Amino acid sequence: MLQKDLEKKLIEMATKAKERSYSPYSNFAVGAALLTEDGEIFLGTNIENSSFGLTICAERSAIFSAVSSGKRKFKAIAIIGSQDDPTPPCGACRQVMAEFGDFDVILVGKEKIIRTSVSELLPLQFKLNEDE
Ligand SMILES: O=c1ccn([C@H]2C[C@H](O)[C@@H](CO)O2)c(=O)[nH]1
Numbered sequence: 001m002l003q004k005d006l007e008k009k010l011i012e013m014a015t016k017a018k019e020r021s022y023s024p025y026s027n028f029a030v031g032a033a034l035l036t037e038d039g040e041i042f043l044g045t046n047i048e049n050s051s052f053g054l055t056i057c058a059e060r061s062a063i064f065s066a067v068s069s070g071k072r073k074f075k076a077i078a079i080i081g082s083q084d085d086p087t088p089p090c091g092a093c094r095q096v097m098a099e100f101g102d103f104d105v106i107l108v109g110k111e112k113i114i115r116t117s118v119s120e121l122l123p124l125q126f127k128l129n130e131d132e
C-alpha cells in the first residue's frame with residue numbers, strides 16, 4: 001500500500017486536476033493524479049464535448065498523458081469526483097488501466113476513501129500480448 005504522505009500528495013494533486021475539468025454538460029468534475037514507478041505524477045481531468053460521446057474521463061486523460069511522456073509503469077492513481085461518495089472509474093477506464101498492469105486505485109470521497117486496485121476493479125481481464 002502507498003505511504004500516507006504520498007497518498008496525501010496524490011489526493012491534493014487530483015483535487016487540483018479536478019479544478020481544471022471541462023464539464024459544462026454534466027457539471028460533474030473529476031480529477032485524477034497518477035503516480036509512476038519512478039515517482040512522477042501526471043494529472044488528468046474529464047474533458048467533455050458537445051458531441052457527448054467524445055468526452056474523455058479524468059482517469060484516461062491521466063494515463064494518456066503519462067504514456068505520451070514515455071511512462072508506462074504506475075504505482076497508484078487517485079480519483080476524485082463531484083459527489084460525497086467516492087467515484088469509481090467507468091468500465092472503459094478500468095480496461096485502459098488494466099492495459100498498464102496492476103496498481104493501487106484510491107477513490108476519494110468527502111468522508112471516505114476506498115483503497116482498491118486495478119485487478120480488484122477488473123477481474124478476469126481481457127488481454128493480448130500477455131508476455132510483452
Ligand atoms: O470515473 C469517472 C466517471 C465519470 N467521469 C466523467 C465523464 C463525464 O464528463 C462526467 C459525467 O459522467 O464525469 C470521469 O471522468 N470519471
Ligand SMILES: [Zn+2]
Nearest residue numbers: 057089090093
Ligand atoms: Zn472512465
